[in-house]
Amino acid sequence: MPPVMTSVKESNLPIIWLLGGPGSGKGTQAEKIVQKYGYTHISTGDLLREEVNSGSERGADLSKVMKDGGLVSTDVVMELLGEKVLKELPNSKGYLIDGYPREKAQGEQFVRDITAPSGIIYFEVPDDVMTARLLERAKTSGREDDNEETIKKRLKTFHDNNDPILQAFEDKVSKLNAVRSPAEIFTDVEQILDALTAKAS
């Protein structure tokens, strides 16, 4: 583990991974969790889009991968994620890591370099529902990956990698039916987070 990261592990702050396919509602639930629990929300997709928007050479390479619905290299994601986790540590009450890991090896690297997650919430949604949500969002999102062709590729990338992640971290995963209203889903999310907090105290 990079020495500086030991401070994150020693903080014993809750670390929750939010997982699910594209459009499964990770960001929507993250907003609600932040409002109630005050956790620090870190979306790897947002971090990568910030890098793209910075106009850097690295950003241009990332943009190509993201437009193609693929996965950015773990080294780049971990560098951005690690920096952000450390930056937020002094004021954090806990972390919501949204959209990471995208493959089993990413999860293993997080555990090695930072620490094990306290819990994992997985939002389960069929492909046709995720596609419809993203196409609706496309009308206003301005996201270059919210189009039919890229959504298909994002879904394939998700399905190619999802099961091994869930299997590897099975004992930490809570699966939720996320084809309900955001408020209904959040009721279950609260139960999971409250149970985790009670266990930790």
Ligand code: AP5
């Ligand atoms: P990222 O930005 O993480 O995109 P994503 O995983 O495809 O997920 P989204 O942000 O599109 O959806 P979401 O699940 O947050 O749903 P949301 O709440 O927004 O990643 C983008 C790209 O970056 C990746 O493809 C990859 O290239 C790269 N990348 C990111 N992380 C990486 C990593 N770790 N390693 C390598 N590469 C990485 O909701 C979607 C829509 O549905 C909204 O309009 C919302 O209002 C609506 N909605 C939400 N919940 C409900 C509900 N319950 N009912 C009805 N509508 C709902």
